[in-house]
Each structure stands twice: as C-alpha cells, then as structure tokens.
Amino acid sequence: MEPKQVRVGSSVVGGGPFSVWAGPCSVESVAQFLTTATEVKSQGGAGLRGGIFKLRTNPQAFQGLGREAFAIVQQVKAETGLPFISEITDPRQVGDLCDVVDAFQVGSRNMYNYALLKELGGLRKPVLLKRGLSALFKEWLLAADYLVQGGNENVILCERGIRTFETATRNTFDINAIALAKQETPFPVLADPSHGTGMASLVPSVALAAAAAGADGLLIEIHPDPEKALSDGYQSLNFKEFGALMGQLRKLLHALGRTLA
Ligand code: PEP
Numbered sequence: 001m002e003p004k005q006v007r008v009g010s011s012v013v014g015g016g017p018f019s020v021w022a023g024p025c026s027v028e029s030v031a032q033f034l035t036t037a038t039e040v041k042s043q044g045g046a047g048l049r050g051g052i053f054k055l056r057t058n059p060q061a062f063q064g065l066g067r068e069a070f071a072i073v074q075q076v077k078a079e080t081g082l083p084f085i086s087e088i089t090d091p092r093q094v095g096d097l098c099d100v101v102d103a104f105q106v107g108s109r110n111m112y113n114y115a116l117l118k119e120l121g122g123l124r125k126p127v128l129l130k131r132g133l134s135a136l137f138k139e140w141l142l143a144a145d146y147l148v149q150g151g152n153e154n155v156i157l158c159e160r161g162i163r164t165f166e167t168a169t170r171n172t173f174d175i176n177a178i179a180l181a182k183q184e185t186p187f188p189v190l191a192d193p194s195h196g197t198g199m200a201s202l203v204p205s206v207a208l209a210a211a212a213a214g215a216d217g218l219l220i221e222i223h224p225d226p227e228k229a230l231s232d233g234y235q236s237l238n239f240k241e242f243g244a245l246m247g248q249l250r251k252l253l254h255a256l257g258r259t260l261a
C-alpha cells in the first residue's frame with residue numbers, strides 16, 4: 001500500500017521523514033505559547049500543538065481559553081512560521097477554527113462523534129484522528145472511513161494509549177497499533193506518548209519506541225514550567241527534557257536510515 005503524505009501548512013506528515021509536533025496541552029498566554037513555539041522551532045519541530053477548546057473529565061477543570069486564544073495563536077504562528085494543530089470539540093467551531101488551525105485534531109473522547117467526523121469529512125483541511133480511549137483498532141479505522149467517505153482523505157492517525165486493566169500508568173500505549181496501522185492503512189501515523197503514558201519520565205522511552213515501531217512522527221506535550229501548567233503538567237516535558245529527547249531521536253532515526261522532517 002502506497003503511504004499517503006498529508007500536507008499540514010508548510011509541513012508534510014508521512015512518506016518517510018519523521019515529524020515532531022510539540023507544544024503545551026493548553027494555550028495559556030502569549031508568553032507561554034511564544035516561548036514554547038520558539039523552543040519547538042529551534043529543536044527542529046515540524047509544527048505546533050496547543051489546546052484551545054479542552055475536553056476535561058472534570059467540569060471544574062480549566063476548559064481552555066477558547067476564542068480568547070485565537071489572537072495568541074495567530075501572533076505566534078506569524079512570528080515562528082510554524083503550522084498549528086488544535087482540537088475541535090464541536091461541529092459549531094468549524095467556521096472560526098478553520099482560520100486558526102492547519103489541521104483539526106479529533107480527540108480521543110470524540111473519535112465516536114460521527115456528526116463531527118461527517119462535518120470534517122466535508123472539508124479538505126487535514127484531520128488528526130486520535131484513537132478513542134477504549135476503541136478497538138477496527139473502530140478507529142472505521143472512524144477514519146467517515147472522513148474519507150465524506151471526501152477528506154487528509155487523515156493522520158494518532159495512537160494515544162488505551163484503557164486496560166493496568167492503572168500504574170494513565171493509559172497503556174499500544175505499540176502494536178502503530179506497526180499495525182502502518183501495515184494496514186495508507187495514513188500517516190503519529191504517536192502521542194504524553195497521553196499514552198501520563199508521566200513525563202516515561203515519555204522519552206515510549207517516544208523512541210514508537211519511532212522504532214515505524215511511526216511517522218510524534219505529538220508531544222511540552223511546557224516552559226510543567227508544574228504550573230493549567231492542564232496535563234505531570235506528563236509535559238520541560239525544554240531541557242524535550243531537547244534531550246530530540247537529540248536521542250536524531251540518533252535513533254539515523255540508525256534506522258530515517259531523517260527528521
Ligand atoms: C490532548 O491532546 O491534549 C488531548 C486532550 O488528547 P486526548 O484526546 O488524546 O485525551
């Protein structure tokens with residue numbers, strides 16, 4: 001099967017080179033997002049991630065800046081030139097978010113939201129489709145089919161860990177799914193070791209394992225001061241840790257005969 005390449009802004013995901021998409025779980029302020037984006041760029045990242053609309057398990061938890069983040073993101077994109085991926089949580093956000101994101105992220109909680117998938121299937125903007133928390137591999141691919149059948153073939157799959165009997169880590173990262181998705185589908189596959197493990201200390205190991213298993217890239221949470229992050233700080237790498245991971249990644253990719261996008 002011929003692997004697809006998906007263009008996201010000025011970057012390309014899939015088809016050989018390995019692309020790293022990094023940024024905070026949530027966009028919090030100009031200072032936080034700009035310093036993070038500058039770090040992603042200087043480390044050779046392909047693009048930025050950052051939550052604007054957050055789907056939180058606890059309704060009391062920070063729900064994201066929402067539309068307030070649009071101006072921050074536009075400023076940071078203009079200053080760094082990096083493309084940007086963010087989650088869409090409701091079909092009613094399509095119009096506004098379209099101008100801000102280079103790819104829509106469909107989060108784990110919304111993988112089964114077929115109304116949302118049908119809406120995005122009608123567009124041509126790329127969709128990063130995360131695997132549902134408890135989704136079978138087959139259900140994940142059928143969710144991708146909703147996009148393709150609507151006419152949007154710009155699909156990127158993202159394994160972000162699943163729920164199993166094991167509670168020692170936030171989720172169980174399914175490395176099999178990376179290799180299987182590469183074998184069974186034409187879509188680029190990103191790995192999200194941040195949500196996959198839920199522990200910053202485990203993120204580098206799982207990130208490297210995913211690269212070795214054939215992933216086309218990473219979606220990774222980083223923050224200038226993880227302890228102060230408004231969401232997912234415990235699984236976010238600080239800049240030093242991110243830089244160390246990028247160094248190891250370059251060595252691994254070299255050994256595998258691959259390059260960073
Ligand atoms: C995220 O990427 O910040 C996120 C909420 O991810 P998931 O949908 O995988 O939980």
Ligand code: MN
Pocket residue numbers: 025195221231232
């Ligand atoms: Mn997060």
